[in-house]
Amino acid sequence: MTGKVDPRVRGVAAARDPDTWAQEFECAFLDTAGREWLTFDEILAALDAPALPPYEGRPVYVGMDIAARGDLSVIAVLEDVGAGVLALREMQxxxxxxxxxxxxxxxxVMRAYRVARVAIDQTGMGEMPVQEAQRRHGQYRVSGVLFNASNKLDMAVALKDRLQARRLLLPGVPDGQRPALIDDLRAVKMEPGAGGVPKLLAERDGRGHADRFWALALACAAAGEGVPVYGYESVARRAFAPRFDDIDGRSRAREWEGW
Known part of the structure; x- marks a missing residue:
């Protein structure tokens, strides 16, 4: 799709959330300022899913939220478990x-899984890592996402839609990691915006900036693109790509190009 999206159309997409629909299209008054984008019940329902069996080569979609200092960097790996359902295979x-x-x-991650698509935060300092990831793994599999207001809303809507429809499961999260994940998923708040389009905000604190939320949202965005599925070999059989200790090293670049 090309060209700008009419804000009214984007508002309709966001209004798949029942409260937003009621306010914007049924003239119901709701105080949405500061309301959490994801409800506690939606999050708990996804976390209560049973643990996944050992990985057997199904396609996965990867979201990567990049940070240099202060915030967290997060990689979320979502496995297509069938029937349009994605399940969290791992989160780094x-x-x-x-x-x-x-x-x-x-x-x-690219070696361990049958990765169909990767979406990486390309905003600001993410420009170089995205270019390097594309050089290593191909532009057909790695895409950069600029975190502007419209892209953030699209990703957040995709994440919320999947949670509400039970098409995004978060199984097997260790008890010690659950509180931080829940906090991040609840950190994104909604405020009324122009033309009925919600505005999403997340406060930055010492624990990050809703980074786990956005890694999952990026993975959902990657899954929403019609892309081919690539062949998979087990780790035991696969010829590993060389690791990059220095991503600017010319000798390593030549080694990679010959792989």
Missing amino acids: VMRGESFAAQLARLDA
Whole structure:
């Protein structure tokens, strides 16, 4: 689709949330200022899903929220378990790691899974990691997403739609990691915006900036694109790609190009 989307159309998409529809299209008054985008019940229902069996090569979609300092860097891996349902296979959380280390983690994910599509936060400092990830793994599989207001809303709507329809499951999250994940998923708030289009906000604190939320939203965005599915070999059989200790090293770049 090309061209700008009419704000009224985007408002209708966002209004798949029942409260937003009631306010904008049924003239019901609701105080939405500061209301959580995802409800506690929606989150708990997704977390209560049974643990996944060992991975057997189904397609996965990856979302990566990039950060250099302060915020967290998060990689979310969603597996297509059938019937249009995605389930969280793993989530990696990093703080203060170099871009080289973050890209090495993405390399390992690409080797371990049958990755159909990756969506990475390209905003600001994410420009270079996106370009490097595309060089390593191909532009056909890696896309950068600019975190402007419209893209953030599209991703947040996709995430909310999946949770409400029970088409996004978060199984097997260890008890020690559940509180942080719940906090991040509840951190994004909605406020009324121009033309009935919700405005999404998340406060930045010492624990991050809703980074797990956005990694999951990026993975949902990756799953929404019509892309081919690529072949999968088990880790035991696969010839590993070389790791990059220095992503600017010319010798390693030549080694990768010959892989």
